Amino acid sequence: MLPNVRSDFPLLTRTVRNGKKLVYLDSGATSQKPHSVLNAEAEFYQFHNGAVARGAHLLAEEATDAFETARGEVAAFIGASSAELAWTPGATQAINLIANGFAAASDGLGGVEAERFRLGVGDEIVVTELEHHANLIPWQQLALRTGATLRWIGLNDDGTLRYDELATVITERTRVVAFTHASNVTGVVTDVAAFVSRAREVGAITVLDACQSVPHLPVDVGSLGVDFVAFSAHKMLGPTGVGALWGRKELLNALPPSIFGGSAIKVVTMETTTFLDAPQRFEPGTQPVAQAVGMAAAARYLSDLGMDNVAHHERRIAAILREGVGEIPGVRLLGPTNAPHGVLGLAAVAVEGVHPHDVGQVLDDRGIAVRVGHHCAQPLHRRLGLTGSTRASGHVYTSEDDALAFLEALATVPQFFGVSA
Amino acid sequence: MSDLESMYQQVIMDHAREAHGRGLVTLDLAHVGESHQVNTTCGDEVRLRVGVDGDHVTSVSWEGSGCSISQASVSVLTELVEGESLEHADVTYEAFRALMNNRGEPLDEFREDLLGDATAFVGVGKYPARIKCALLGWMALRDALVKAQASTEGGSDD
Numbered sequence: 173m174l175p176n177v178r179s180d181f182p183l184l185t186r187t188v189r190n191g192k193k194l195v196y197l198d199s200g201a202t203s204q205k206p207h208s209v210l211n212a213e214a215e216f217y218q219f220h221n222g223a224v225a226r227g228a229h230l231l232a233e234e235a236t237d238a239f240e241t242a243r244g245e246v247a248a249f250i251g252a253s254s255a256e257l258a259w260t261p262g263a264t265q266a267i268n269l270i271a272n273g274f275a276a277a278s279d280g281l282g283g284v285e286a287e288r289f290r291l292g293v294g295d296e297i298v299v300t301e302l303e304h305h306a307n308l309i310p311w312q313q314l315a316l317r318t319g320a321t322l323r324w325i326g327l328n329d330d331g332t333l334r335y336d337e338l339a340t341v342i343t344e345r346t347r348v349v350a351f352t353h354a355s356n357v358t359g360v361v362t363d364v365a366a367f368v369s370r371a372r373e374v375g376a377i378t379v380l381d382a383c384q385s386v387p388h389l390p391v392d393v394g395s396l397g398v399d400f401v402a403f404s405a406h407k408m409l410g411p412t413g414v415g416a417l418w419g420r421k422e423l424l425n426a427l428p429p430s431i432f433g434g435s436a437i438k439v440v441t442m443e444t445t446t447f448l449d450a451p452q453r454f455e456p457g458t459q460p461v462a463q464a465v466g467m468a469a470a471a472r473y474l475s476d477l478g479m480d481n482v483a484h485h486e487r488r489i490a491a492i493l494r495e496g497v498g499e500i501p502g503v504r505l506l507g508p509t510n511a512p513h514g515v516l517g518l519a520a521v522a523v524e525g526v527h528p529h530d531v532g533q534v535l536d537d538r539g540i541a542v543r544v545g546h547h548c549a550q551p552l553h554r555r556l557g558l559t560g561s562t563r564a565s566g567h568v569y570t571s572e573d574d575a576l577a578f579l580e581a582l583a584t585v586p587q588f589f590g591v592s593a
Numbered sequence: 594m595s596d597l598e599s600m601y602q603q604v605i606m607d608h609a610r611e612a613h614g615r616g617l618v619t620l621d622l623a624h625v626g627e628s629h630q631v632n633t634t635c636g637d638e639v640r641l642r643v644g645v646d647g648d649h650v651t652s653v654s655w656e657g658s659g660c661s662i663s664q665a666s667v668s669v670l671t672e673l674v675e676g677e678s679l680e681h682a683d684v685t686y687e688a689f690r691a692l693m694n695n696r697g698e699p700l701d702e703f704r705e706d707l708l709g710d711a712t713a714f715v716g717v718g719k720y721p722a723r724i725k726c727a728l729l730g731w732m733a734l735r736d737a738l739v740k741a742q743a744s745t746e747g748g749s750d751d
Contacts, residue, residue, distance in 0.1 A: 190596075191598070195682055525660065526661075527637075527661060528635065528658060529635055529637075529659075529660035529723070529726060530601075530660050530661050532598065533597065533601075533723070534597065537595065537597040544635065545634060545636065546635070550636070558634055558638075559635075559658065589606070590599075
């Protein structure tokens with residue numbers, strides 16, 4: 173059981189829209205931050221700020237130590253070691269780093285080690301139809317650049333993945349399989365093992381978008397068996413501007429860097445550069461140091477709560493939200509109520525005859541913050557015959573009362589717009 | 594009236610339900626212009642076609658999908674602009690923009706008269722995220738009028 177942690181989050185004490193209590197149900201877009209994260213960042217700036225990995229003074233030492241300690245803590249949070257975790261400005265950039273590494277290799281960079289990332293005509297990249305645009309567009313553009321073909325695992329009518337297509341879409345021609353750990357729209361958690369075992373059969377590299385899973389579920393990269401994982405801090409109670417790319421060490425060291433600058437190098441001449449080993453080879457320029465420290469504080473905060481407890485709490489919120497919307501006439505839940513590998517504590521809904529923006533406006537008037545639109549998943553919405561939806565998504569601070577307030581407000585929507593049955 | 598009720602005034606709800614000008618009309622006119630506008634934040638879209646004869650907007654028709662604010666707004670503008678002079682269309686557009694930028698406060702009497710039913714959108718000005726919805730059709734109108742005036746015999750170039 174999770175204790176009531178609302179008081180740890182200063183923003184949640186403010187009121188909105190003429191003194192109403194804030195019901196924050198947009199955590200899938202970005203989460204609120206506890207005092208411990210805010211303090212960690214402030215404390216770094218107040219006492220330890222200095223240039224990381226350069227400079228011979230005390231502050232430089234302390235800053236470097238804070239930065240690398242943070243790396244270790246965030247890596248440990250997903251069951252990994254520091255040497256396999258590169259800081260990025262966010263998950264989007266992490267996925268782009270991988271895709272651009274493939275592109276650089278395909279252009280002939282990276283030497284023999286990069287051979288396995290080299291793509292061309294005849295090679296195939298596999299994604300799924302429910303991906304967030306951040307895990308679709310980089311691969312789509314990589315295909316366009318290299319001449320490889322983009323293929324995808326389709327969806328059933330209820331928005332769940334067509335696992336039966338794994339065997340036919342992932343073939344000997346498949347070089348990389350990029351898929352989400354949990355949908356940011358349907359909330360359904362993916363059967364990662366099914367993807368990994370099929371990808372392994374054909375020798376394809378696996379890339380997991382873990383943006384929606386790492387903040388809400390226990391994630392252990394070792395037992396997942398994937399090759400790369402991307403996630404961001406701001407969805408897991410941490411700061412904006414920082415995220416992480418985890419990869420198997422031998423792959424990270426072979427993947428050509430695609431952003432260049434100071435610090436990531438061994439030797440530079442006018443003609444050539446040799447790069448440091450991972451993770452530093454992916455970290456040119458000044459890094460988001462205070463944010464990394466904040467991300468580690470967020471990982472600590474979640475670990476102290478216990479990710480099993482967090483997941484348990486999420487399941488309770490999911491049950492209230494998802495079963496609740498099913499009982500409101502004229503409201504359709506995107507995705508199934510539950511799924512074999514579980515669902516996140518969120519519900520995306522379509523209200524018959526009412527546009528998501530209008531739904532969101534009615535909720536906002538009651539102090540309820542939700543996401544409206546396509547949630548960066550246009551193909552998924554199109555597949556479900558929609559242009560957008562209204563999504564309520566919770567986190568550790570979300571109470572049953574928050575979920576009930578959402579359901580109560582949602583039930584008034586059809587009548588407000590004169591479309592009630 | 595609550596902020597929410599002031600935003601979704603009856604006039605707006607009526608226009609959203611019974612929109613005017615929906616359904617693109619084929620035009621046999623010298624000057625025809627068409628514009629397709631998309632609100633990237635929500636995917637709402639409108640394709641609006643105008644016919645211009647001399648200095649008058651003789652036809653406004655459109656296809657689109659979106660929230661009640663965007664649909665009602667394009668419906669209202671159809672009524673306000675069709676059959677009026679180009680100059681009148683311009684002044685009306687400017688007045689509507691001013692209304693959107695007025696943070697929920699009404700405009701002066703002259704512009705209120707000019708806007709007619711469109712004054713009902715006054716509440717939208719309190720919600721920055723929704724101003725784009727209300728302006729979607731007007732953006733299409735302006736663009737279509739520019740194209741219509743630039744077009745030569747033979748109609749739309751879009």
